[in-house]
Amino acid sequence: MTKRQGRLFFIICTFLTAAAFIGMTIHSHSRFAELTNEDKLTPAVISGKDIWHKNNCINCHTLLGEGGYYAPDLTKITQQRGTPYLTAFLKDPSQFYSEEKHRRLMPNPNLGDTEISDVIAFLDWVSHIDNQGWPPRPIIVSGTTIPGTDVGQPATQASVSSDPVAQGEALFRSSPPACNACHSVVPGTNLAGPTLAGLVTRATAIIASPEYKGEAKTPAEYIRESITHPSAYLVPGAMYSANNQSFMPDNFITDLEPGQIDSLVAYLETLK
Template identity: 50%
Template sequence: MNNRQARIFAWGSTIAAAVIFLGLTLDSHRQFPNLTNAENITPEVTHGKDVWHKYNCINCHTLFGEGAYYAPDLTKITQHRSEAYLHAYMRDPGSFYDEQRHRRLMPQQNLSEEEIVNLVKFLDWVANVDNQGWPPRPILVTGGFTAGPGSSGAGQPVPVQSSSTSVGVRPVDAGDDIRALGENVFRTAMPTCVACHSLAPGADGAGPSLAGIVRRTEALLASGNYQGQASDVEGYLREAIVDPSAHLNTGGMYSANGVSFMPDTYGESLSEEEIEQLVAFLTTLK
């Protein structure tokens, strides 16, 4: 290749690269409205973003992998935590952690109810941005990793159902706090419930999926095949937690020699209040 050919090649390569770069840039801008669900940017979402900046949430948390990496990434948090949980957590984060045990505690920000509602709306908008699967392993507020939607293996918690339609202006009723605390117990009790049970229909692991547990319990209590002492759904759920061998699922998949594979230590490791909270959460799994 002589000098003239080399110059032509260099100029041609530069122009081709510039055209490709310009085309990709224009195509990206064309897709931004859909990728960022811009049509859902409401005044409440904008105010929620202002709340995020006002309280310097990014000093500890990350969105889209950008932030301080001190506390969990919240990019998809509304797909992993229910609205009730997020509201209760933001009102009083100290009730979800024991600082001596967990060695960390989110500061009490004293957010107003309006700020909480709008911040959750902002986080839900963030969660619905098409970020091409980033972050690949979102970190939950319990500090553990979770698999993406549809995961079904033992030890792979499935996200709690939530979507842009679930994060609305509905007032949080008085029972939401106890149910949200129960969700926290479900994910943090030792051993953790999510290590064996998923919340996705049909996604059985070391333990059965808990999706639809209320409906199945009602059918069991009415069937005449129930072997335990409970008389209602709440009683059955409490019994299953503290005395899992009181009634054994048929088929032998989750028990052997008349003993459930589920640990029988929760009656000792959980307080009565925590058991009550856990039962309240499980009763939401219709």
């Protein structure tokens, strides 16, 4: 290749690279409104963003994989926890976690009811951004150092056998619904939700107790009811419910397919 050919090759490659970069930039900017749900930017969302920055939440938490990496990634937190739980948590984090037991404790942000509502609105807006699967392995609120919560690389239902129990266990550990973000399967290890160890035995006792007002007659029916109507029976404990409403999200009845619920029930029935 002569010097003239080399120079021409360099100019053409530079032009093509610049054109590709400019084209991708224009394409990205043209889709910002669609990808970020710009039409959902309500005053509450904007106020919540301002509160988020004012309190320097990003110093510990991450959103879309960006932040302090000291505390959990909150990109999908509203889908993992739900509004009732987040509201109670932001009012007083010390009710949910012990500094001695969990080795860290979120300081109380001392927010008013409206501020809490706005922060949750902001986080919910973030959770619906089309982030193209980023971060690829988000930090979920489960604490992988706690027994019974280590998820590693989440399995997918397509990667396991057709056995309902195996399908249910894969779904339990996948996100969504990320059941293991709130529930451990180890005795005595309670996270945002109670441990599911010994679930069948406990369900049998609950159904037989006079405090139970639900419609389940068997442990399997109780497990299904707990997934689809979590407030039918409130597990004792201030960190699990408030105002007669369970902190467990109540959207699984619509967000999960009937077959997925069947698989979850089949797996959870093995936790005798």
